[in-house]
Amino acid sequence: CTHYLFIVVVAVNSTLLTINAGDYIFYTDWAWTSFTVFSISQTLMLCVGATYYLTFTGVPGTATYYGLIMTVYTWVAKGAWFALGYPYDFIVTPVWLPSAMLLDLAYWATKRNKHSLILFGGVLVGMSLPLFNMVNLMLVADPLETAFKYPRPTLPPYMTPIEPQVGKFYNSPVALGAGAGAVLAVTFTALGCKLNTW
Secondary structure: OHHHHHHHHHHHHHHHHHOOHHHHHOOHHHHHHHHHHHHHHHHHHHHHHHHHHHHHHOOOOHHHHHHHHHHHHHHHHHHHHHHOOOOHHHOOOOOHHHHHHHHHHHHHHOOOOHHHHHHHHHHHHHHHHHHHHHHHHHHOOOHHHHHHHOOOOOOOHHHOOOOOOOOOOOOOHHHHHHHHHHHHHHHHHHHHHHHHHO
């Protein structure tokens, strides 16, 4: 019961953390930096939850199922945003599924070897998720237009766009997210495995 409760808690928290993953379109000054940070946060929740669920059941395919849970939860929440008047294309695309499939593939291809899952699966997720996450940016409307058409009333004053700022992350957010993700996701995946040793 505790294990299944944990899975539900992680899935819900995954949704809470990733529900605003599209919000970098509102932070127009630092969109690419925000994109990188959000990519890593999504990698964290996907790796920990999916790996825990995968190693708990021992059945390849469970990580993809977990990614589907994250996607559906997020669609429900984004649907509420849509009902409030936000644009339809702001609803997040299912970016976790391909990465979760790679996690399952690493587990299946190495005959359910946890160490290979941590190393290979972690690197694959960390490198792939920022790439798939870029689909979000390609599918949404113009960020600047959307930001001023649908202003965030909770946006703190210091985050209010004044003039474009070109940060050092600007040129290659996918490369930066994939590089950081490839390293960090291994640790995230290891944590997911470790949680099964309670």
